Amino acid sequence: MKESVSNFINALFGTFLSGFLLESLSHMLPWLVVSFAVVVCDLCFGVRKALLMNEEVRVSRAVRRTMGKMLTYFWFVCMACTIEVASGSVFGIDKWACLSVCFFEFCSIVSNILKPKGYKFNLRKLFALVVSKAVDESKEELEEIIEKETEK
Numbered sequence: 001m002k003e004s005v006s007n008f009i010n011a012l013f014g015t016f017l018s019g020f021l022l023e024s025l026s027h028m029l030p031w032l033v034v035s036f037a038v039v040v041c042d043l044c045f046g047v048r049k050a051l052l053m054n055e056e057v058r059v060s061r062a063v064r065r066t067m068g069k070m071l072t073y074f075w076f077v078c079m080a081c082t083i084e085v086a087s088g089s090v091f092g093i094d095k096w097a098c099l100s101v102c103f104f105e106f107c108s109i110v111s112n113i114l115k116p117k118g119y120k121f122n123l124r125k126l127f128a129l130v131v132s133k134a135v136d137e138s139k140e141e142l143e144e145i146i147e148k149e150t151e152k
Contacts, residue, residue: 020085027089028081031098035073038105039066045112052116073101120149 043066050057080097087093111121 024078024082024085027085027094028078031077031081031094032074034098035077035101036070038102038109039070039073042066042069042105042108042112045109049112049116077101115149118149120147122147 043062047057047062077094077097081094084091084094107121107123114121
């Protein structure tokens with residue numbers, strides 16, 4: 001009797017778990033593809049930046065850093081998609097998680113584009129400007145977001 005109850009519970013749990021995992025994977029796949037695409041774009045622009053600035057480009061270092069980013073972002077997106085499925089797909093957590101990954105990579109890409117031209121992208125001042133515009137307390141100048149770097 002105990003064995004049949006145990007088998008029934010295992011079968012029931014296995015069915016629900018496999019359904020949950022399949023639904024989570026179906027949510028994850030598009031977001032993982034998008035995350036992969038933006039990380040590869042960041043890699044390309046990072047290599048381009050290094051070449052334009054006459055820096056040494058080591059494939060092993062570039063791939064290692066890219067794989068580290070990719071792993072971190074993939075786990076973040078997987079966690080967000082799993083939470084989204086567990087919550088009943090109500091909050092859009094997966095969308096916001098992927099958009100945050102895209103935003104961070106976009107900032108990195110913009111920085112990689114501007115650095116060889118002698119400019120520095122200041123994310124902190126951009127954030128302060130956006131917050132000040134939203135709160136409407138103080139108004140900073142747009143010129144402080146992208147600054148001309150001084151030669152060392």
